[in-house]
Amino acid sequence: MRLESDISSDAVTSVLDALRTSLVGSRLRRGAELAKVLEAALKRALRNLLSAGYWDFDASIQSFLDEGDSPVVVMLVGVNGTGKTTTAAKIAHRLQSNGHSVIAAAGDTFRAGAIQQLESHCENLGIRCISSQRGGDAAAIARDAIESAKAKNIDVVLVDTAGRMQNKTNLMKELEKVRRVANPHLVLFVGDALAGNDAVDQARMFQEMMRFDGAVLSKMDTDAKGGAGLSIAFATSRPIVFAGTGQGYDDLLQFDPDWLLDEMFS
Template sequence: MFDGLKKKLSDAVKTFVKSEANPVPARSEEKPEVPEQQSAPGPERQSDIQQVQVHNNEENAKEIASNPSEAPNVGARQAEPDPPRAEKKGVPKQSGEALVKFSLSTKVKKAFSGSVKLSEKETDDFLDKIRISMLQSDVSLEVTEGIMADMKSRLADSAIDSKNMTAALLGIVRSALVDTLAKTKEGVDIYAYIDDKIKSNATPVRILFIGSNGTGKTTTISKIAYRLKSSGITCVMSASDTFRAAAIEQTEYHANRIGVPVIKSKYGADPASIAFDAIAYAKSRGIAVVLIDSAGRQETNKNLLNEMHKIVRIAQPDITIFVGESTAGSVIAEQVKDMSKSVKIDGIILTKLDCDARGGNAISISSVTGIPILFFGVGEAYDALVPYSPDFILNSIMPN
């Protein structure tokens, strides 16, 4: 996850530093154009492919239910060092920093201070490279431009250590990302929320999960049920997707594996009344949390939207979560915006981040929709759900 963006950013900075280089000192001042991309093509796709982990659901669930530590820890994937680059024939072996070419005025300043300010053109060239990396990685245009503006003022204000150009520029990218992520709205910590409700005897907490088809709603509910059960908190699953074939059996399968009750009915039955029954069941048995599944729906499907309104009216969820797959790219922001016209969404869970090398949604979706991300789904295992944190994103994106 994020590996594509991480590599793009790293390459953009290194390419900038290198493209300012002049391997032929005598002609350096006259040569206006330098090849843009000097790194070898190919490895990005390779790393994208390597990180997609395919698990057999059934085997996985068995293993994890009996031994959670066996679950693949996709979130903890370490950054791999950049592959060594071949030296070009005839080019003297020097560090990238030693090859940096600056404008004359920059050079003069550098000679006195050991640090430099980029000229306006140098700044624009650099920002262009970062801008392209972000846009290609699904960071929204609006958020990308915000990051560019932040970086531009940082570059204007700060002198860069000329001996450590790559690290200094990456530091500026990092600071701009920190600023952007800090501006996003903080979401509810659902586990703390549940604890509070338990302490104040205000249970059951009702959590409704909505979203398009196949985004990972049922799997995510199972992950949360697994986490609750592991912490000794009782919950019941409401199999309120009575629409898709095998949806009820799927919910039941996970509930049985995890060891939590499930309330179900027949296909075609009213999803709202199943949620109602699940809430009544929880009340009568002192169960703390009701996790309400729902059928995948598009914001254009009127019948399913009406059905969702009915679930909301009857179940009165404390928290409504939109589950969207990160791999859907910019479409997901539109889905959230459209859906939130019909129902109040409290948070987003972005799933399948392990399958999405771009990962830009994780940076921009909260800013674009105004709705916070609560968790990232990073695999199919029950413990592959990571609470949202800017540090998780930054540490995954920024080269060490």
């Protein structure tokens, strides 16, 4: 495994420190293979990093609903093309499978085709999609979707957002407005596993500018090794909660640190 290739240097340093602490001064049992001992220690250090602050998506949604705090609002953020809209559809499907009713808000009013993309997912899944014309106010759409969910007793509102704006300041301004108006229970950052350290920089930027609760690592079915996930968790102190593993609605796995470690070590 090439640690440096896909893992930020801060994360590597921290893992090496953890390794040093667990290994220095310890004795190798007779017959133990050094390589195996090292790999186990390394996996342990990485697993700790990945498990920090983990929360379970399904259980969190259920507990908001149990508290009568509905509709539960989930907002997806990230730069363009990482998989926000696809992930919104996958999450909608997951929630439906868990017996929840869902409505979507087409908060990407910026990119041509974005509204239709979400609408067609919603049509496939049989859920309502609140949208406006291109260029409309994303915050107003989120608010409409929440009002509609309240009126119709719908459990969860998924707010898709734009990833592409003329510049970073515009994007963040709009996202902050959506966030203020929608007041989401959960904000999920979607990072593209293929983007490697770029995904880590993006995560850091989003975490600084607007805070998110957990991350989705998309495109893990590609030849991405997943080191970005490790670095995102490390750089933002937010856990990866889902992994995207394809373009189908079922291709969303609850994130399992051991699964990522197996991918990384394979």
